[in-house]
Amino acid sequence: xxxxxxxxxxxxxRHKRWDHIFGLVGMLxxxxxxxxxxxxxxxxxxxxxERLTPEFFTSFPSRRAENAGILSAxxxxxxxxxxxxxxxxxxxxxxxxxxEEYAPRNWMTAIIEINVTNLAxxxxxxxxxxxxGLFVYQFGLGQSILSAGLTLALLILPVVIVATREAxxxxxxxxxxxxxxxxxxxxxxxxxxxxxxxxxxILTGMIIGLSRAIGxxxxxxxxxxxxxxxxxxxxxxxxxxxxxxxxxxxxxFTVMPIQMFNWTSRPEEAFQLNAAAAGVxxxxxxxxxxxxxxxxxxxxxxxxxx
Numbered sequence: 001x002x003x004x005x006x007x008x009x010x011x012x013x014r015h016k017r018w019d020h021i022f023g024l025v026g027m028l029x030x031x032x033x034x035x036x037x038x039x040x041x042x043x044x045x046x047x048x049x050e051r052l053t054p055e056f057f058t059s060f061p062s063r064r065a066e067n068a069g070i071l072s073a074x075x076x077x078x079x080x081x082x083x084x085x086x087x088x089x090x091x092x093x094x095x096x097x098x099x100e101e102y103a104p105r106n107w108m109t110a111i112i113e114i115n116v117t118n119l120a121x122x123x124x125x126x127x128x129x130x131x132x133g134l135f136v137y138q139f140g141l142g143q144s145i146l147s148a149g150l151t152l153a154l155l156i157l158p159v160v161i162v163a164t165r166e167a168x169x170x171x172x173x174x175x176x177x178x179x180x181x182x183x184x185x186x187x188x189x190x191x192x193x194x195x196x197x198x199x200x201x202i203l204t205g206m207i208i209g210l211s212r213a214i215g216x217x218x219x220x221x222x223x224x225x226x227x228x229x230x231x232x233x234x235x236x237x238x239x240x241x242x243x244x245x246x247x248x249x250x251x252x253f254t255v256m257p258i259q260m261f262n263w264t265s266r267p268e269e270a271f272q273l274n275a276a277a278a279g280v281x282x283x284x285x286x287x288x289x290x291x292x293x294x295x296x297x298x299x300x301x302x303x304x305x306x
Contacts, residue, residue, distance in 0.1 A: 041283055048277030056277060060230040061259065065270030070278050072229045073259035076145070077214065077285070079233060079248065080255055083149020084156070084213050089206055091153070092160030099161070100168045101190050120158035127155045128222030136223055143224035145233060146249040151219050156209030163205020167198035200297040207293035211286050217257040227262040229254045256282045 059069025099116075103109045131151035141147045171194050179189035195202075233251035237243060256278055263275035 041280070044276045044279045044283070048273055048275075048280050051273050051277035052280065056274075057281075061228055061262075062230075065268055065274055068263075068271075068274055070256065070259055070281065072232060073254050073256045073278070074281065074285075075232055076229075076253040077255045077282075079145050080148045080152065080220075080253065081210060081214055083146060083249070084152040085206075085210060087150060087153035088157050088160055088209060088213075092157050092206075092209075093164050093202060095157075096161045096164035096168060097190060097195070100165050101186065101194065116158050116161050120162055123218075124155055124216050125218040125222060127151060128219030130154070131219060131223050142250065143226075143252055144250045145253045147223050148220055148225065148253060148255070151223055152213040152216060155216065155219060156213050159209040159212065160205055163208060164198075164202045167201025167205065168194060170201060171197045200300045203293055203297055203300070207289055211289055214286055214289070215257055215282065217261060220255055220258060221261075225258050226252055226254045227258055256285075 056069045057074065058071055059067060060071050061073070062068040095116075099109065099113065103112075128151060131147060131154065135141045135147040135150050136143060141150075175193050175197060176189055179193050184192070229252065233248035233253065234245060236245055236248055238245045260275045260278045260282070263271040263278070266272075
């Protein structure tokens with residue numbers, strides 16, 4: 001079937017028109033998502049602006065709304081997220097490297113891959129019930145920061161594994177073949193070439209998982225997070241050798257979403273303003289994590305030469 005020159009030009013113009021339409025629709029969808037986030041953030045900011053004072057960050061919760069703060073909540077959030085990151089990231093990356101680079105292609109590996117993918121969509125409350133029976137009762141960790149961190153680590157572990165595997169797959173096979181051709185072992189190839197080239201994608205997956213974990217409430221409530229706490233965990237730094245203490249891991253805790261839930265459940269309008277201010281802080285923490293990931297990804301990509 002032959003086309004004349006005019007027919008080919010008409011066909012190309014029609015395809016270009018559809019390209020422009022698709023690009024316009026995609027841009028509108030992007031702007032809609034960004035506009036929704038800006039409106040919600042602006043609404044919270046307007047409601048909670050008067051409460052965003054230094055005292056709000058350095059005060060404990062109180063039964064009086066004007067004296068209440070988020071000191072124990074944001075400290076607990078940082079502590080829990082630290083445990084989550086230190087647990088989920090090494091395990092997730094190691095599991096992804098094994099599945100992608102070392103695991104044999106058989107029925108057992110296929111079952112593992114299917115289960116990992118399915119676990120990424122399991123409701124968070126299920127992880128909370130699992131952690132309640134495993135970490136709180138079976139292992140005797142109690143309602144502690146360690147239990148909460150391990151619970152959220154289980155929650156985001158499938159996300160980290162899937163994202164890391166996708167980043168590893170994006171590395172061209174020629175990189176692996178070149179490393180093998182020069183006599184490198186499999187571990188030398190993975191550690192010296194595949195992981196550095198995929199580090200930007202792995203970092204993105206890590207931040208996506210941590211951004212989900214920082215706003216989770218259901219699994220934290222399930223394992224017994226406190227809704228009102230007027231003290232801080234033990235300090236990780238001590239004056240005695242070895243100057244590091246891990247007692248804080250077993251301390252009770254609260255986190256930002258729990259504190260917001262406590263305030264929004266109260267009928268007084270002043271507590272609603274506190275919840276709005278805490279929501280602004282939580283959004284800023286999440287956006288800061290994502291901004292750090294973008295900055296690190298940009299600098300990592302600049303250092304890599306394909």
